Amino acid sequence: MQFPDDMSDIEQPCHVMEHQHIDCPLCKLNSTDPIIMKMNTMEESLSGKISSDEIYKTLYQFYKHQKQELERQNLSCPTITEEDIKIHYEKHKVNLKNIVANEIFLANEMQRQFAATQIATMDMNGRKTLNSKMVDQWIRISKHKLDLVKYYQSLSKRKVNQPSAIKPMEFD
Numbered sequence: 001m002q003f004p005d006d007m008s009d010i011e012q013p014c015h016v017m018e019h020q021h022i023d024c025p026l027c028k029l030n031s032t033d034p035i036i037m038k039m040n041t042m043e044e045s046l047s048g049k050i051s052s053d054e055i056y057k058t059l060y061q062f063y064k065h066q067k068q069e070l071e072r073q074n075l076s077c078p079t080i081t082e083e084d085i086k087i088h089y090e091k092h093k094v095n096l097k098n099i100v101a102n103e104i105f106l107a108n109e110m111q112r113q114f115a116a117t118q119i120a121t122m123d124m125n126g127r128k129t130l131n132s133k134m135v136d137q138w139i140r141i142s143k144h145k146l147d148l149v150k151y152y153q154s155l156s157k158r159k160v161n162q163p164s165a166i167k168p169m170e171f172d
């Protein structure tokens with residue numbers, strides 16, 4: 001049996017996703033921690049309204065404020081960076097609204113491509129012919145997209161329940 005000189009060419013089976021949750025400070029706190037619960041609520045209600053970076057900045061400011069409050073009461077609170085927040089909400093937590101929104105963008109792009117390249121042909125006299133098979137496909141994508149839009153709207157209307165454990169922010 002012969003081995004190639006360069007072992008780096010050999011491909012190894014691997015997981016589809018790397019498991020990095022163990023090192024994530026937000027995952028460690030998750031689900032029962034009232035601050036994280038409040039942050040999840042904020043993330044859900046803000047998504048689709050402002051940019052993701054804006055959301056993470058807002059969550060980070062909120063967390064920093066809560067951490068100061070806890071430390072003033074001599075309670076310990078782990079340090080979380082804005083980057084930790086970004087990674088957690090993008091890779092570890094499912095945001096249904098984001099998933100549906102991305103599907104809508106994809107359907108949009110497919111429709112655009114279809115309309116530009118597949119649906120109609122033009123002969124030398126400039127006469128256009130519609131490709132009925134492709135029109136059917138286009139209608140299928142269109143229906144799928146409108147279903148997604150309806151679903152997205154229902155998600156936006158759904159009330160996000162506020163955890164009661166946390167007091168509203170106080171300003172002095």
Ligand SMILES: [Zn+2]
Binds near residue numbers: 021089
């Ligand atoms: Zn996480």
